[in-house]
Amino acid sequence: MVESADFSFEEISADELNRLQALYGPLTDAVRRVVQAGIRTGADEQTIREAQASIEAVAEKLEASADADVVRMAVDGRPVVWGNPVTGFRNAIAPPLIMHTEPDGLWWSEFEVGEPYQGPPGWVHGGVLALVLDQVLGEVASEGLSKPMFTGTITMRYLRGTPLGRLRAEAAIERIDGYKTFVSGHISDSDGKTVEAEGIWIKPAWARGAG
Amino acid sequence: MVESADFSFEEISADELNRLQALYGPLTDAVRRVVQAGIRTGADEQTIREAQASIEAVAEKLEASADADVVRMAVDGRPVVWGNPVTGFRNAIAPPLIMHTEPDGLWWSEFEVGEPYQGPPGWVHGGVLALVLDQVLGEVASEGLSKPMFTGTITMRYLRGTPLGRLRAEAAIERIDGYKTFVSGHISDSDGKTVEAEGIWIKPAWARGAG
Structure with missing residues (x-):
């Protein structure tokens, strides 16, 4: 099982976070660009080998x-997510999503997905949508990853194909029942919902004494 | 909706596929390595900027x-998946998975996931497991992507944390009911199952006349 010690953080300032994002963000964007170029290129063998080298x-x-010993950081008690495959500003696998919250408890993100996330031609891979929804619903359940919460179950219902391009994800808590938190959400394009999701997040036994 | 024309392929030989994999595989591995390095590096600002450039x-x-006009290719009627975010040999986002089939209808893959796929420290991101399971169950439903099939619903049940490292995914058809195919599967580590999945795949209306 995951130890509670894994949920400790070193507080950093918002300025320090800005500095880290400005340092690593453009590097990660460059890596994203080469991921895309590697899928698309029709370069000759010599160019490919030189690129590889x-x-x-x-x-x-x-x-x-x-960094042998990477520190987990937080700003105002909210974890700084830099390595996460959906939201991490240092992970080129992440689109990345930037999460926003509303006073009424809605969490949302607008993001862009291109060819590296493609399933059928022109459409987002269904599993990529599941990856995004797992992250967004999980952020809601754990209040921005500030509480230890593990996914119990999650169900995706695909209403229609989701086109590559600009998308929106949102989620909110449906109800909390003991150590279980029920969350629902969806992804939409400019014409409305394309995928709905609902899931149950579980507070681990070692954390159930806490608030 | 997706047009049936999207499911046409140009047949290539197994030798040509081997050539393409030998050409692009090492480039994609190099990009994977730099994805990982970008997450982990503690290099100074000048080194980061030089790397970016x-x-x-x-x-x-x-x-x-x-390649403005990327061709969809097939070997012996089975699509060559090079851009897919789970199995594509040209997509650095993909671990990648290589699928195998058994005579009894089981589809399986053994694969490795490292830090870019991490959720909680040391554990695979739950959404990455959903991404993999969507692909593996979808491959089963569509017989290796050779038939047009779209995910209707998919549910993941997380039994325990899945450690980073070597994993196995497998899936098989449960039953076919008209245009719906019911598939189940799971991911396991060396100690057994960590996530179970079940889903319904739907043959699109335009393909229902075909076999």
């Missing part, structure tokens, strides 16, 4: 000063 | 000869 050389330089 | 230069070269 250049990328390996960059990786080697970055690895030379890898 | 190098990656942008590589992307620019690859983009200069982008």
Whole structure:
């Protein structure tokens, strides 16, 4: 099981977070661009091999000063998510999503998905939508990852195809019943909902004494 | 809706597929390595900026000869999946999974997931497991993507945390009822199942005349 110690954080300032995002964000965007280029390129073999060698050389330089002991950080008690595959500003796999909250308890994000997230031609991969919804509903259940909560079950209902491009995800808590939190949400394009999701998040046994 | 024309393919030989995999596989592996390095590096600002510039230069070269009209290919009637975010050998977002089939109808894959797929520290992101399961169950429903099939619903049940590392996914058809195919599967680590999934795949209306 996950230890409660994993949920401790070092507080950093909002300025320090801005500095980190400004440092790593453009690097991660560059990596996203090369992910896309690798899918699309029709370059000749020599160009491909040179590209590969250049990328390996960059990786080697970055690895030379890898952080052996990466710190989990928080700003005002809310975790700074930099490695997450949906929201992390240092993870090129993430679109990334930036989450927003409303006073009424709605959590939402507008984001862009391109060819690396494609299933059938022109459409977002259904599993990518599940990945995004798991993250968004989980953020709601855990109040922005500030409480330990694990996904129990999640169900996706695909209403129609979701086109590549600009999308919106939103979610809210339906109800809380003991250590179970019921959350629902959806993804929509400019014409409305494309996928609905509902799930149950569970507070782990070791955290049930806490609030 | 998706047009049936999207499901046409150009047949290529197994040798040609081997050539493409040998050409693009190592490039994609290099991009995966730099995704990981970008998450982990503790390099100074100048090194980060140089890395960013190098990656942008590589992307620019690859983009200069982008395939405007990417062909969908098949070997022996089975689609060649090179861009898919779970199985594509040209998509650095994909771990990637390589699917295998057994005579009894079981589809399985053994694969490795590292830090870019992490949720809580040391554990695979629940949404990444949903992404993988959607792909694996969908491959079963569509017989290796050779038949047009769209996800109707899919439910994941998380039995316990799934550790980063080597995992196995498997799935099989439960039953077919008219244009609905019911599929179930799971992901396991060396100690057994960690996530179960079940879903319904739907044959689109335009394809219902076909076999």
